[in-house]
Amino acid sequence: MTDDTTLHLEELHTRLAQGAQDAGLLDIAYRTVDSPVGELLLAATERGIVRIAFHREGFDDVLQTLSTKVSPRVLRSPARLDAAATELEQYFEGKRRGFDLPLDFSLSHGFRRAVQGILPTIAYGSTASYAQVAAAAGSPRAMRAVGSACATNPLPLVVPCHRVLRTDGSLGGYAGGLEAKSALLHLESAA
Known part of the structure; x- marks a missing residue:
């Protein structure tokens, strides 16, 4: 793909994610981030971070579990996870010792x-x-x-x-x- 096509697809995806969010159709947003311990998947509901997964856990499997146990309305929507990505980056840089993120414990009982x-x-x-x-x-x-x-x-x-x-x-x-x-x-x- 050309750089223009990739940029156009990213813009389209961003608009679709925002539209889903605005319409109340996005229950679980997710994104991936790089870290010193490998790529991580971050997922959040409106209540807070619901899942952090290591690449070795299989991101597709993790997303499927979220779809089954929390909600099938799952979409890559990085904006909801900007604060989590920032705090994790600060943690890995040694600048953060604790997290100030809202958490959703829907998967724990x-x-x-x-x-x-x-x-x-x-x-x-x-x-x-x-x-x-x-x-x-x-x-x-x-x-x-x-x-x-x-x-x-x-x-x-x-x-x-x-x-x-x-x-x-x-x-x-x-x-x-x-x-x-x-x-x-x-x-x-x-x-």
């Missing part, structure tokens, strides 16, 4: 949601064990359930499940991969 509510209390540059998080959630023996809550966290980075480690200090798992988890912990310890 029960104990998983309770655990995900505790994760932001783990301070930037600090870690907690699965056992410590289980105790904070009121179920000291539920370490595996905490692991499951972290593994299914729909808002990694913003809800910092990467700060949860095994009791012996080893990394455990991470949706973005252990290399990404290690990189995030290093970023936070270096700041």
